[in-house]
Amino acid sequence: MSAHSDRVLERLTRLHPKVIDLELGRTERLLAALGHPERRLPPVIHVAGTNGKGSTIAMIRAGLESTGARVHVYTSPHLARFHERIRIAGELISEDRLLDCLERCEAANGDVPITFFEVTTAAAFLAMAETPADWTLLEVGLGGEFDATNVIERPRLSVITPVSVDHQQYLGETLPEIAAAKAGILKRGCLGIIARQPAEALEVIEARAARMLAPLMVEGQDWQVWEEHGRVAFLDPQGLLDLPLPRLIGAHQVENAGTAVAALRALGMDETACLAALAEAEWPARMQRLRTGPLVDAAAGAEVWLDGGHNPAAGVALAEALGRLPGRPVHLVVGMLRTKDAAGFLRPLEPVARSLQGVTIEGEAATLSAAETVAAARAAGFAAAHEAAGVEAAIRAIVADAPDCRIVICGSLYLAGRVLRENG
Numbered sequence: 001m002s003a004h005s006d007r008v009l010e011r012l013t014r015l016h017p018k019v020i021d022l023e024l025g026r027t028e029r030l031l032a033a034l035g036h037p038e039r040r041l042p043p044v045i046h047v048a049g050t051n052g053k054g055s056t057i058a059m060i061r062a063g064l065e066s067t068g069a070r071v072h073v074y075t076s077p078h079l080a081r082f083h084e085r086i087r088i089a090g091e092l093i094s095e096d097r098l099l100d101c102l103e104r105c106e107a108a109n110g111d112v113p114i115t116f117f118e119v120t121t122a123a124a125f126l127a128m129a130e131t132p133a134d135w136t137l138l139e140v141g142l143g144g145e146f147d148a149t150n151v152i153e154r155p156r157l158s159v160i161t162p163v164s165v166d167h168q169q170y171l172g173e174t175l176p177e178i179a180a181a182k183a184g185i186l187k188r189g190c191l192g193i194i195a196r197q198p199a200e201a202l203e204v205i206e207a208r209a210a211r212m213l214a215p216l217m218v219e220g221q222d223w224q225v226w227e228e229h230g231r232v233a234f235l236d237p238q239g240l241l242d243l244p245l246p247r248l249i250g251a252h253q254v255e256n257a258g259t260a261v262a263a264l265r266a267l268g269m270d271e272t273a274c275l276a277a278l279a280e281a282e283w284p285a286r287m288q289r290l291r292t293g294p295l296v297d298a299a300a301g302a303e304v305w306l307d308g309g310h311n312p313a314a315g316v317a318l319a320e321a322l323g324r325l326p327g328r329p330v331h332l333v334v335g336m337l338r339t340k341d342a343a344g345f346l347r348p349l350e351p352v353a354r355s356l357q358g359v360t361i362e363g364e365a366a367t368l369s370a371a372e373t374v375a376a377a378r379a380a381g382f383a384a385a386h387e388a389a390g391v392e393a394a395i396r397a398i399v400a401d402a403p404d405c406r407i408v409i410c411g412s413l414y415l416a417g418r419v420l421r422e423n424g
Contacts, residue, residue: 008102022146026114033108037129048144048182049161052256058283059260066276069134079417101126121148145184158192163201164313183208194218195259225258249287250321285416293423303406308413312344319348328406333394335361335415342376355384357394
């Protein structure tokens with residue numbers, strides 16, 4: 001990252017004592033001072049949910065861009081560079097543009113308390129409002145109702161990917177409470193695309209939609225997606241589509257593909273765009289095979305994979321994806337944050353993995369120590385769980401005992417980002 005935007009971003013982290021403080025007043029105040037850029041965005045597709053938001057956005061983007069459309073995209077967190085969060089008309093935001101928007105937001109805000117995510121979201125809106133495009137894809141940062149992105153009065157579509165338990169310290173302890181936060185993105189009269197949900201989550205989402213007079217297209221009721229004979233079948237009132245398996249790996253990506261296709265069909269896109277959504281989408285650190293770099297060299301012929309999933313539902317999805325790959329023994333390198341349910345994430349992985357190496361995520365204050373990760377792994381049923389000094393040391397320890405194996409680095413997007421930076 002350039003030192004210029006880096007310095008501004010560092011200053012912005014000091015404007016609020018909390019990293020997360022869910023409410024909309026601060027964001028609305030800053031956007032008003034900036035002349036309401038959020039009201040000048042191209043048509044918005046707003047995406048909330050617990051798992052699959054990033055992959056679903058990547059597929060929708062691929063589908064839209066295949067038609068020649070120019071697409072703005074806002075996602076979080078970044079992996080290697082902050083600039084990854086903001087894509088302007090198809091390209092990552094330039095350093096000059098990012099610096100300009102950050103400085104204007106900083107000047108408009110002054111010293112008034114505002115969280116880092118709120119002020120950087122305002123900067124993204126500023127950049128997007130000032131560059132022509134056809135569509136805007138917005139990923140919710142956390143929750144939905146009080147997330148800084150939830151200032152769009154009339155999105156073209158609201159999309160809710162599968163909801164499960166995560167971020168309880170901010171969103172509530174129960175699934176209905178968490179679903180209520182996600183359902184907060186549904187706006188009066190605006191169509192919602194709803195992925196498959198647990199019954200108690202869907203009940204809350206449908207109740208919110210009824211209050212807002214927001215029509216819904218719900219998986220299992222209005223559309224269906226399934227894998228059949230190595231292909232993806234999608235069915236809605238417009239008919240049946242026969243599509244390739246997603247480029248992104250795992251059965252959960254078939255579900256995400258269905259959500260993306262349902263959204264594209266609602267936007268009037270044809271079968272060609274739906275095919276491109278599945279065939280061309282890229283999203284790093286989601287069952288990503290690393291093929292070059294120091295970590296691959298350290299693996300000495302063993303496969304190295306990277307996945308940023310970090311909650312129990314992501315553990316289930318990762319275990320399922322690993323179970324589908326051709327047979328090689330699986331060994332895990334795991335680093336996690338203490339805000340996550342580590343044992344819950346690891347429990348589904350225990351049947352598919354031979355061993356686990358726990359690592360501390362360098363540079364992250366909220367990291368579990370390697371010892372704490374190992375303790376969580378043992379609580380999840382892992383018999384062979386050991387501490388390692390770092391990711392490369394963990395890989396070397398694994399291949400010393402199991403040279404022809406599949407190594408999966410997982411547990412945190414922050415760990416994934418560090419791996420991508422250090423592995424080049």
